[in-house]
Amino acid sequence: MIQINCLLILSAVMMFAGIFGFITRRSTLAILLSIELMLNAADINFAVFNRLLFNGQNVDGFFFTLFSIAITAAESAIAIAIMINIYRSLKDISVEKLEKMKW
Amino acid sequence: MENQFIFTLLILLLPLASFLFLGLAGHKLSHKAAGLVGTSVLGVVAVLSYYTAFQYFSMPRVDGVYQALVPINVTWLPLGELHFDMGILLDPISVVMLIVISTVSLMVHIYSFGYMHGERGFQRYYAFLSLFTMSMLGLVVATNIFQMYLFWELVGVSSYLLIGFFYTLKAAIAASKKAFIVTRFADMFFLIGILIYGFYAKTFSFDFVDAENARNIAGAAFILPTALFLMFVGGAGKSAMFPLHIWLPDAMEGPTPVSALIHAATMVVAGVYQVARMFPLWIQYAPDTLHVVAWVGAFTAFYAAAVACAQTDIKRVLAFSTISQIAFMMVALGVCTEMVTGHEHHGSLGYMASMFHLFTHAMFKATLFLCAGCLIHAVHSNDMSMMGGMRKYMPITHWTFLIACLAISGIPPFSGFFSKDEILSASFAYSPWMGWIMTGIAAMTAFYMFRLYYGIFWGTENKEHHEAHVPHECEWTMTFPLIFLTLITCVAGFIPFGKLVSADGMSYDFLAHFDWMLGAKSCAIALVSIALATYIYKGEKQPVAEKMKAAAPRLHQWAYKRFYLDEVYQYVTHQIIFKYISKPLAWFDRHIIDGFFNFLAWGTHELGFNIRGFQSGAIQKYAFIFFLGAIIILFIMIL
Numbered sequence: 001m002i003q004i005n006c007l008l009i010l011s012a013v014m015m016f017a018g019i020f021g022f023i024t025r026r027s028t029l030a031i032l033l034s035i036e037l038m039l040n041a042a043d044i045n046f047a048v049f050n051r052l053l054f055n056g057q058n059v060d061g062f063f064f065t066l067f068s069i070a071i072t073a074a075e076s077a078i079a080i081a082i083m084i085n086i087y088r089s090l091k092d093i094s095v096e097k098l099e100k101m102k103w
Numbered sequence: 104m105e106n107q108f109i110f111t112l113l114i115l116l117l118p119l120a121s122f123l124f125l126g127l128a129g130h131k132l133s134h135k136a137a138g139l140v141g142t143s144v145l146g147v148v149a150v151l152s153y154y155t156a157f158q159y160f161s162m163p164r165v166d167g168v169y170q171a172l173v174p175i176n177v178t179w180l181p182l183g184e185l186h187f188d189m190g191i192l193l194d195p196i197s198v199v200m201l202i203v204i205s206t207v208s209l210m211v212h213i214y215s216f217g218y219m220h221g222e223r224g225f226q227r228y229y230a231f232l233s234l235f236t237m238s239m240l241g242l243v244v245a246t247n248i249f250q251m252y253l254f255w256e257l258v259g260v261s262s263y264l265l266i267g268f269f270y271t272l273k274a275a276i277a278a279s280k281k282a283f284i285v286t287r288f289a290d291m292f293f294l295i296g297i298l299i300y301g302f303y304a305k306t307f308s309f310d311f312v313d314a315e316n317a318r319n320i321a322g323a324a325f326i327l328p329t330a331l332f333l334m335f336v337g338g339a340g341k342s343a344m345f346p347l348h349i350w351l352p353d354a355m356e357g358p359t360p361v362s363a364l365i366h367a368a369t370m371v372v373a374g375v376y377q378v379a380r381m382f383p384l385w386i387q388y389a390p391d392t393l394h395v396v397a398w399v400g401a402f403t404a405f406y407a408a409a410v411a412c413a414q415t416d417i418k419r420v421l422a423f424s425t426i427s428q429i430a431f432m433m434v435a436l437g438v439c440t441e442m443v444t445g446h447e448h449h450g451s452l453g454y455m456a457s458m459f460h461l462f463t464h465a466m467f468k469a470t471l472f473l474c475a476g477c478l479i480h481a482v483h484s485n486d487m488s489m490m491g492g493m494r495k496y497m498p499i500t501h502w503t504f505l506i507a508c509l510a511i512s513g514i515p516p517f518s519g520f521f522s523k524d525e526i527l528s529a530s531f532a533y534s535p536w537m538g539w540i541m542t543g544i545a546a547m548t549a550f551y552m553f554r555l556y557y558g559i560f561w562g563t564e565n566k567e568h569h570e571a572h573v574p575h576e577c578e579w580t581m582t583f584p585l586i587f588l589t590l591i592t593c594v595a596g597f598i599p600f601g602k603l604v605s606a607d608g609m610s611y612d613f614l615a616h617f618d619w620m621l622g623a624k625s626c627a628i629a630l631v632s633i634a635l636a637t638y639i640y641k642g643e644k645q646p647v648a649e650k651m652k653a654a655a656p657r658l659h660q661w662a663y664k665r666f667y668l669d670e671v672y673q674y675v676t677h678q679i680i681f682k683y684i685s686k687p688l689a690w691f692d693r694h695i696i697d698g699f700f701n702f703l704a705w706g707t708h709e710l711g712f713n714i715r716g717f718q719s720g721a722i723q724k725y726a727f728i729f730f731l732g733a734i735i736i737l738f739i740m741i742l
Contacts, residue, residue: 023727031723095723 289340
């Protein structure tokens with residue numbers, strides 16, 4: 001059986017990769033992917049800790065993972081719709097162009 | 104017993120509905136329709152009031168007293184042990200007031216058809232009349248002093264609206280503002296009085312008999328004279344007692360039917376009614392303060408009568424006469440020394456006399472004002488110099504005016520004789536001094552009323568004016584109210600009023616121990632005054648009046664200018680209060696207080712302007728800072 005440490009390290013790596021991507025990438029699409037990465041890291045943690053704590057007696061964590069995946073799907077649909085709208089008006093989806101949201 | 108009076112709620116709700124309807128939808132109606140709506144609603148209210156009175160006074164007495172009924176009483180605002188209630192209280196004085204108000208109001212509604220014919224804002228006028236009637240009826244049936252205060256302010260507002268009805272006239276605007284400010288100033292004391300009373304007596308209710316209320320009130324005995332006097336100051340403002348009377352003569356700028364309804368018959372007696380309401384407390388806890396009220400009233404009566412002798416504007420004369428007569432009612436209440444009524448007790452006669460005079464005065468003074476309205480309608484002027492010899496042109500007005508004059512002068516068998524005579528008896532029972540003073544003022548009343556009468560209907564005729572525009576008698580809508588009210592004046596004196604209303608509610612037969620000597624004396628004095636007025640003012644030429652004016656020019660001028668009281672007020676408010684108090688305060692407000700807040704606003708603005716660069720709009724930067732923050736918090740948690 002795979003060590004629990006390995007799984008936690010995997011999720012931590014995914015999390016930080018996501019954060020790094022979110023801060024550094026220019027394309028909004030890449031930023032969206034980074035967000036997905038972070039959410040998936042969290043989902044893995046739910047599953048792992050469910051296994052660790054209840055060992056098959058209880059499936060709360062798994063359910064929460066499913067829940068989170070559904071929300072992620074909805075969220076990416078909205079995000080992509082927003083991006084399409086931004087593209088239509090600005091002909092570009094890189095973040096630097098989106099500086100109108102300030103004072 | 105109380106359930107059968109539940110319909111009295113309609114007496115308040117109908118005029119309210121009529122006010123809302125005419126106020127909101129009135130402009131879509133024709134003048135005639137709007138007037139008919141207002142008048143028919145008032146007709147129903149009058150019928151209901153008469154029915155209430157009939158039912159109430161035909162109830163069996165309990166222990167010789169008509170029971171006070173409370174058909175409705177809802178707690179409106181509970182505040183711990185105190186609570187503000189709204190309800191309807193029926194007792195002898197409130198029922199009598201219902202009759203007075205609905206009768207005069209109905210007559211004024213009918214009269215206004217003719218008087219206000221074709222006036223702009225006719226519908227608005229009727230809406231305001233309904234509002235006033237509702238508020239005044241609410242005032243008299245109040246179950247507690249706080250409800251009375253609410254309706255008290257409402258009558259003040261409707262009075263303000265109606266005085267300023269001709270809102271394009273500068274004088275009307277100034278008069279309405281003056282009336283509102285002066286009465287509000289007085290009402291401030293009324294409110295303070297109510298609050299003190301409520302704080303110490305722990306009740307607002309007029310039910311002084313209730314054991315718990317009585318105990319609480321007895322516990323507040325030390326503060327009651329102060330609280331009652333403060334309430335009286337409010338009443339003095341509404342009832343135009345010296346020195347708060349200055350608004351009433353100016354209020355004559357309003358339409359004349361309004362003067363008849365509000366500024367002669369109903370609203371201005373609210374102060375008297377208020378003192379009568381609190382009367383058991385006055386007698387029991389503050390008899391000395393009550394006598395102060397009597398002397399204030401006596402001085403007011405004298406002052407107003409003196410001024411009325413010199414005025415030439417007919418409505419002004421009537422206004423000062425009203426002040427004087429209301430002061431008579433105040434005196435009557437003020438000279439009371441006990442609650443018990445009975446044939447050996449004259450100490451409580453004043454209470455009944457005051458309410459009786461209130462009733463009779465409302466009828467004949469409304470007649471006088473409505474007559475003045477007819478005259479103004481006919482000659483288009485308020486001034487006596489434009490009149491003279493009017494008896495030829497306006498016979499109905501002439502006769503009704505004459506009867507009302509005889510009534511106010513105290514000539515039997517008209518109603519004023521009976522009520523005024525009771526006031527004089529009560530004054531003599533208190534002290535001979537007061538009695539003789541009031542008798543003297545009654546003589547002045549007869550004199551100035553007949554001076555007015557001769558000045559209008561006899562005397563020097565303004566032929567030039569009358570030939571250019573021949574005066575004529577008014578239409579039936581205007582003469583009918585005159586005749587109706589005059590008929591009441593003729594018979595009202597024979598109402599056994601003491602059996603209906605008295606200080607402790609016991610039946611009291613005034614005629615059984617009527618002081619015939621006193622009656623004859625006051626009647627003779629009134630006749631002498633009338634004869635004097637006839638001698639001076641009846642003729643075409645008036646040498647005696649001229650000679651009197653020439654003999655005491657200064658006195659005449661002072662009386663004509665109302666002893667310069669308005670000028671004193673003007674000086675005090677403008678030269679002293681405005682200049683030395685209001686102006687520095689305004690400067691302080693504008694420079695210090697406004698400056699402080701402007702500084703705060705300026706500081707916030709500057710700060711925001713300088714740090715707005717933080718909000719760059721670059722989302723990734725925000726995310727980075729957020730991330731750093733999260734890590735810092737994490738470290739803090741770990742450590």
